[in-house]
Amino acid sequence: AAGNMSAGSGSRNTNTEPWGSFDDNLIQGGGSAVIDMENMDDTSGSSFEDMGEMHQRMKEEEEVAAEAAATEDDNTDDGEFLGMKGIKGQLGRQVADEVWQAGKRQASRAFNLYANIDILRPYFDVEPVQVRSRLIESMIPVRMINFPQKIAGELYGPLMLVFTLVAILLHGMKTSGTVIREGTLMGTAIGTCFGYWLGVSSFIYFLAYLVNAQITMLQTLSLLGYGLFGHCVVLLVTYNIHFHFLFYVLWLLLGGLSTLRMVRTTFPISPSFPLLSCDLTVCVCVCVCVSGGGPAVSNSRSHSSAAPLWDSVAAPHALPALPALRLPQDRRRSDMTSLPVVMSLNRHLLSESHFLFVVSGLLDSLEGPNMAPMQRVARDVPELTLNATLRIQGALLRAR
């Protein structure tokens, strides 16, 4: 980059863009590399994108300078023929030429920025030993380090785990005979897994951004991806060995461990990280796991009706959220009012009712005549009061 700088510093002011305000900053300095700190994002895991863009801009300045020089030479040559060809032809050709050059520059800049896979290259810089140790660590809910930079940000492990989950879900859906009316099995599996991974990561990053936690998008992607390892193992085992008890034990154990690990890792990063985001994380993770496992479990031979499934699922659904609720007690803050608790419970039930609706739709297609009509109705969204919370919990317990 230093060489480019010194080459560009001797040229005249190449202000061909209408908003060429950055040109002077970059080309001045006569050989010294000026890094504009304003453009650097402090919370980004790596500034490769910024460096890449700066490098792109510098290359473009040179290209523009070269083209300007070239066209100026051409102009001096063609100026003599102006009288013969007429002004209109000459001007039209020049304008068309410039438009073509500008368009080509824009397209190549966009292509180099977005289709350049070298941007992703540092995130794949891992060793097999590291991947294995991270997989095992994802199951250990240790209260992590105080430095957010120590959370590994890599994309290889999470990407492979997402594809493994897609394969396992596909296998489960095929063997349980799930029918997807609007779409294909493959599309559903890929959409679910990638949507979960990218969507929930963005959501957690957004929450962290709201509470000013120092965690980057890459770190949330990586954390959530590795957290899928527990769910993968559970689904793999229980799709092949159809014991309800085994499923629940494994699900609680491994799924709960990996979600606890995620919560405890993101939790101490900011002192104001609210409880409801932890709970939401836990609920969403558990939701997806169960919604994937639900159809498989319910379609086994020994299972005659889906009614006990709902209630037996609803109760353990609350269990993984409890450790998250208990976590802040060892903090010294005393302003933990009941409001976050209420909100978290309501969000919890909101997500639970949502996933029940989704899974009931899936089961609808599996076991038509066996299901009682009551289960096909979506549950109402509870209002934001404590009474409603207790009422619904009571109804669930009664229905067991």
Place this chain on the structure above:
Amino acid sequence: LSDEASRPFAGLSDVSISEDIPVEGDISVPMGSSRRDDEFSTLDEPVKETILRDLRAVGNKFIHVLYPKRSSALLRDWDLWGPLLLCVTLALLLQGGSADSDDQGGPQFAEVFVIIWFGSIIITLNSKLLGGTISFFQSLCVLGYCIMPLTVAMAVCRIVLVGGSGPVSFGVRLVVVTASFGWSTFASTAFLADSQPANRKALVVYPVFLFYFVIGWMVLTFSPAQ
């Protein structure tokens, strides 16, 4: 001084060979120019020869997959005819499952196509990002050609299923598919793993394993229409 600098070889201008020494020998001019013209103008050759040459290249690569040695024939002249042929054959063989009714007993043609091609693209991107030296199309070529054992296994499975679909036939199919899956994975890693640094071979092998596992599982769970 400047004179010498501007003409560095000025001192050699008066080197000469005395006329007593005979200079003799043979000079053979390679007839490269005319041969190059012939190679470029393959328009003049009959169509049959063109097709046969391409078919021979494809067949040669099939043989390299059958006996996976560490040769670079697959890598040097890559082509995508073989993978396309295999992909279409496999997708056609996987048709005609119990897909006549509303429920999907077998994967549709497009699903198989998408799985194979997008899976190959993702494995290629992954191996490039991990620092591999293989190019994009070379990797696609290798992965596509190594589907051949699974296509053969699919044909065998269809023949076995004609006889019935009991546990015996399932056992036979399981053995055949497992063997061909292992063969495919071994053959493709013989080509791909060489292009990676030594300590990262496992990272490249795993997605290949997953890819062929999914295809093998699709082959194994295929059930014909009743």
